[in-house]
Amino acid sequence: MTRLQEIPWLEKLTKDTPTAQSRPRSGPIARVNLYRIPLVRSLLESKWPQLLIRILTLSGFVFIIAAGLFGSLVGSHNFAIIIVWIAWWTALKLVFIPFGGRSWCSVCPIPLPGDWLQQGGILEPGKRRFGLNLRWPKRLKGSWMQSGGFLLIGLFSALTLTAPQVTGWVLLGLFGLAIGLSLVFERRAFCTYICPIGGFSGMYAQTSPVEVRVIEKEIYAKHEVKSCYQACPWGLYPVAFRDSSACGLCMECLRACPNDNLALNLRPFGTDLGREKTSSRVDEAFLALVMLGSVMAFAAIFTGPWGWLKSAAFEIGSLPWVGYASGYLALNLIILPALYLLAVWAGQKFTGTKLPLRRAIAIQAQALLPLGLMAWIAFTVSFAFPKLNYVLGVLNDPFGWGWHILGGIDTSRMVPVAGISSLIQVMLVLIGLYWSARVSQKLSADKGKPAPRTNIPVLAFSMTFTLVMFWLLIG
Amino acid sequence: MGLIVLFVPLRAGATEPTERTFQINAQRFEYSPAILKVNQGDRVTIELTATDVVQGLAIDGYNLETSADPGQTSRLTFVADRQGTYRFHCTVTCGNMHPFMTGKLEVGQNSLLWRAIALTGLALVAGVWKGRK
Numbered sequence: 001m002t003r004l005q006e007i008p009w010l011e012k013l014t015k016d017t018p019t020a021q022s023r024p025r026s027g028p029i030a031r032v033n034l035y036r037i038p039l040v041r042s043l044l045e046s047k048w049p050q051l052l053i054r055i056l057t058l059s060g061f062v063f064i065i066a067a068g069l070f071g072s073l074v075g076s077h078n079f080a081i082i083i084v085w086i087a088w089w090t091a092l093k094l095v096f097i098p099f100g101g102r103s104w105c106s107v108c109p110i111p112l113p114g115d116w117l118q119q120g121g122i123l124e125p126g127k128r129r130f131g132l133n134l135r136w137p138k139r140l141k142g143s144w145m146q147s148g149g150f151l152l153i154g155l156f157s158a159l160t161l162t163a164p165q166v167t168g169w170v171l172l173g174l175f176g177l178a179i180g181l182s183l184v185f186e187r188r189a190f191c192t193y194i195c196p197i198g199g200f201s202g203m204y205a206q207t208s209p210v211e212v213r214v215i216e217k218e219i220y221a222k223h224e225v226k227s228c229y230q231a232c233p234w235g236l237y238p239v240a241f242r243d244s245s246a247c248g249l250c251m252e253c254l255r256a257c258p259n260d261n262l263a264l265n266l267r268p269f270g271t272d273l274g275r276e277k278t279s280s281r282v283d284e285a286f287l288a289l290v291m292l293g294s295v296m297a298f299a300a301i302f303t304g305p306w307g308w309l310k311s312a313a314f315e316i317g318s319l320p321w322v323g324y325a326s327g328y329l330a331l332n333l334i335i336l337p338a339l340y341l342l343a344v345w346a347g348q349k350f351t352g353t354k355l356p357l358r359r360a361i362a363i364q365a366q367a368l369l370p371l372g373l374m375a376w377i378a379f380t381v382s383f384a385f386p387k388l389n390y391v392l393g394v395l396n397d398p399f400g401w402g403w404h405i406l407g408g409i410d411t412s413r414m415v416p417v418a419g420i421s422s423l424i425q426v427m428l429v430l431i432g433l434y435w436s437a438r439v440s441q442k443l444s445a446d447k448g449k450p451a452p453r454t455n456i457p458v459l460a461f462s463m464t465f466t467l468v469m470f471w472l473l474i475g
Numbered sequence: 476m477g478l479i480v481l482f483v484p485l486r487a488g489a490t491e492p493t494e495r496t497f498q499i500n501a502q503r504f505e506y507s508p509a510i511l512k513v514n515q516g517d518r519v520t521i522e523l524t525a526t527d528v529v530q531g532l533a534i535d536g537y538n539l540e541t542s543a544d545p546g547q548t549s550r551l552t553f554v555a556d557r558q559g560t561y562r563f564h565c566t567v568t569c570g571n572m573h574p575f576m577t578g579k580l581e582v583g584q585n586s587l588l589w590r591a592i593a594l595t596g597l598a599l600v601a602g603v604w605k606g607r608k
Contacts, residue, residue, distance in 0.1 A: 074568055163571055180571075305562075307504070309570050314504070386535070390574070431598075433602065434598040434599075438603070438605045440606065463595060463599055470595070471588070474560065474591065
């Protein structure tokens with residue numbers, strides 16, 4: 001099989017650049033440094049292409065808020081609802097995350113005004129900077145608040161995803177919160193610790209085929225200024241990257257490095273997974289479980305045939321909603337964590353493994369990532385694909401005011417995916433399970449020795465989740 | 476092997492086609508009943524009654540559609556000649572959750588679900604085997 005580095009045209013491109021960029025890399029995993037390709041390099045080196053995309057997304061974001069607040073009250077006729085919850089949400093799960101990791105974060109409009117205020121300029125830092133620049137409180141670190149944010153989305157999903165004004169206010173609130181936090185705390189506190197979509201993207205970015213990495217650690221160590229850290233709006237040291245969950249792919253470190261010592265690598269899917277972690281972060285495991293619980297709940301509410309559940313989820317504050325909310329929280333806060341904890345504990349207990357339980361929980365949680373990502377993609381196929389015709393409808397009439405911007409185009413025709421949609425969903429969920437089992441098996445190996453079967457209960461957990469998803473999606 | 480499990484034809488249970496009639500009440504995001512079970516070949520009549528606003532019903536995969544005014548009943552008759560599970564959904568904007576107002580028509584056994592369950596074991600074994608390498 002041809003290794004990616006051996007692709008002839010790529011090798012030829014970089015023969016005349018004797019920098020860290022062009023040194024041959026050794027290691028078991030094939031990578032292509034996209035930053036060595038002249039066209040990609042010129043696009044990334046200049047800040048203008050990214051700024052233009054950001055201005056576009058920011059304009060779109062403002063327009064979406066306006067459409068949400070002032071447009072039609074009917075969700076399926078409103079630009080805000082359809083573009084955010086059908087078009088963007090679909091693109092995020094089907095394109096941005098699986099193929100680009102946190103690539104959406106690099107053009108997300110929400111933190112931009114805060115960034116510009118913090119650095120006192122748009123393209124380059126200015127003389128007058130705004131904000132208190134405080135450190136984020138240590139006790140609030142981790143992904144707990146992002147998990148909480150996602151739980152809130154789930155609790156109010158039926159209303160938020162269907163009521164344009166609620167979507168408008170939620171987006172406006174996130175915008176204000178991001179700006180407010182950037183004026184109090186340093187760097188991108190909102191994106192790192194609060195944004196639920198950041199948590200979602202960051203976690204599943206570990207499965208993606210893109211990474212930013214330091215090329216030569218020795219060169220990095222000798223460089224005292226650490227320009228990459230200074231330039232990083234997220235406050236990250238690229239040399240410390242163990243996975244791609246935190247990096248927002250803004251490319252500032254590549255631009256700032258005077259030694260040209262950073263690479264934007266294309267790598268095999270899931271490269272970050274299946275490696276033993278040294279940390280015992282149970283917050284990451286909890287976030288992964290919240291994602292599993294949420295996708296089950298979303299599939300039941302939005303694609304299931306249970307009208308009573310849809311009504312209960314929609315009627316915020318009513319007794320049925322209290323019942324729904326209790327069930328949703330019990331699933332995410334008690335049932336799934338308890339089952340997963342039991343699975344990890346049982347694996348440890350019955351095989352006599354001495355690994356601390358917290359560490360085992362954190363390590364095996366990696367196996368939940370491909371499972372969750374593929375389940376979300378499968379849900380999206382059933383949720384959004386049949387409704388893609390609405391996108392044309394709101395482009396024709398964004399506010400639901402009777403406009404015909406696209407003229408006489410028929411915007412009512414449904415996307416005919418019924419025949420193939422179920423089959424695609426089955427394949428996607430199965431790929432998730434296969435991938436998850438593979439990661440779990442690799443993780444249960446003890447420093448090269450054969451796997452001691454510690455993961456069998458976790459595999460049973462994954463299989464049960466898969467069967468529930470099948471029942472919800474195609475049952 | 477996975478493809479064999481997925482695509483090998485399964486013998487449907489032999490049952491005499493019969494006439495089946497379902498009275499469905501449609502109101503605010505909900506069909507009642509929302510799950511219809513028939514045998515392949517049955518002649519199915521759906522009587523859709525809207526109890527609040529104008530409601531519609533379209534069956535994915537069958538290309539059939541009807542709608543009913545408030546308090547009125549409309550009928551849809553067809554032969555359920557395709558095996559499998561098909562969603563039906565509302566076609567008239569009836570409120571916030573309208574795009575998600577769905578029901579389910581089960582024609583014969585849900586062979587895709589059974590195939591998926593069989594493939595679950597296969598995917599698990601394949602993943603474990605690959606992970607050992």
